[in-house]
Amino acid sequence: MDQLILSKDLHWEKVAICEKVFLLKKANENNAHGLFANKNFKKGDKMFQFKAKNIVSKPTYLTVQIDDNKHFSLDPDFLQYMNHSCDPNVFLNSKDLTLTALKSINKGDELSFFYPSSEWDMEQPFICNCGALQCHRYIAGAHAIKSEVLEKYTLNEYIKRKLSESR
Ligand SMILES: [Zn+2]
Numbered sequence: 001m002d003q004l005i006l007s008k009d010l011h012w013e014k015v016a017i018c019e020k021v022f023l024l025k026k027a028n029e030n031n032a033h034g035l036f037a038n039k040n041f042k043k044g045d046k047m048f049q050f051k052a053k054n055i056v057s058k059p060t061y062l063t064v065q066i067d068d069n070k071h072f073s074l075d076p077d078f079l080q081y082m083n084h085s086c087d088p089n090v091f092l093n094s095k096d097l098t099l100t101a102l103k104s105i106n107k108g109d110e111l112s113f114f115y116p117s118s119e120w121d122m123e124q125p126f127i128c129n130c131g132a133l134q135c136h137r138y139i140a141g142a143h144a145i146k147s148e149v150l151e152k153y154t155l156n157e158y159i160k161r162k163l164s165e166s167r
Helices: 077-080 159-164
Strands: 012-017 020-025 033-037 047-050 051-056 064-067 070-075 090-093 099-100 110-113
Touching: 033 077, 033 110, 051 064, 064 159, 070 077
Parallel strands: 090 110
Antiparallel strands: 012 020, 020 033, 047 099, 051 070, 064 070, 090 099
């Protein structure tokens, strides 16, 4: 990964950059953060390899769930700024620790993933305003979404196992 670089422009504060993705911190009243593509990707591309660190038994709003009592933090840290969407363009694969493009992504597009693809019962549910037609509005983890809806998404092994156990 390239060295982290700090820079600023009129609307966005670029707080981290690497070869393939970069993080922009939007300087608006919402103080919104996002992660954006720094190049074009095709559907199915492995976009980025990350690491898991600090496996803990209690989740926070920044951890990724891999088992009932196992949650890890993302390394590099800036991946935590990737937002949720109910129509995601990225799959965060907690098994091979990659970000995979779920559709073609253009340079400059915001990257988003579907939080319930790894989280069964989220510590901090929220109201989603992603704007997708299929937006679920209340995001509280996979347990709160009908299984036939959930199965249309790319899901991590842990969520697939929970789904089969809940039948
Ligand atoms: Zn949504």
